Amino acid sequence: MWIRSLGDRLIRLHQGDITKLAVDAIVNAANSSLLGGGGVDGAIHRAAGPELLEECRTLKGCPTGQAKITKGYRLPAAHVIHTVGPIWQGGSAGEAELLRSCYVNSLSLADAHGLKSIAFPAISTGVYGYPKEEAATIAISTVAEHLPGKSSVKEVVFVLYSEADYRLYERKAAQLLGRE
């Protein structure tokens, strides 16, 4: 278990299925319709049950880089924060700034709701094709920049589905945040 404290805040790395985590909010790597899809989005909708889709229909979609919150329904997590990552188009279409916004806006939404713990998947690195190493750098550095301070969020978990992604995050987190 990789864990690192930034003041009184914690950053953890976890390998596995994000739908199993009992945190205040899990983040969904959704698409702009917010009406479900494959990958982690499909897994979250399957585990949360049909009530999640019903609530998502009332949200009328979400632009890339923004985030919206729903309840977690049958998930162990109380809430789902749906964010829409950029589709990788080669790197000169503002992808890095949009990916950064996904993390910033998800954290601000969690703070606005007084949430203490949040878990992120590796947004945009599946179907949306964002290079994993660059995406990991953005994920870790953005969270590290925004976590200290007055936010209600005390714990951020990065959830990596594959062992290879977990090892990448371990390496990146050690580079960016220092070793234990």
Ligand code: AR6
């Ligand atoms: N728990 C944690 N991570 C997971 C899980 C899981 N259960 N399942 C997959 N991942 P992707 P994107 C990882 O494709 O690239 C959907 O159809 C996966 O290994 O889910 O942002 C949406 O509706 C990868 O590292 O999301 C959109 O249309 C990461 O989650 C589109 O895909 C993200 O992969 C979004 O694409």
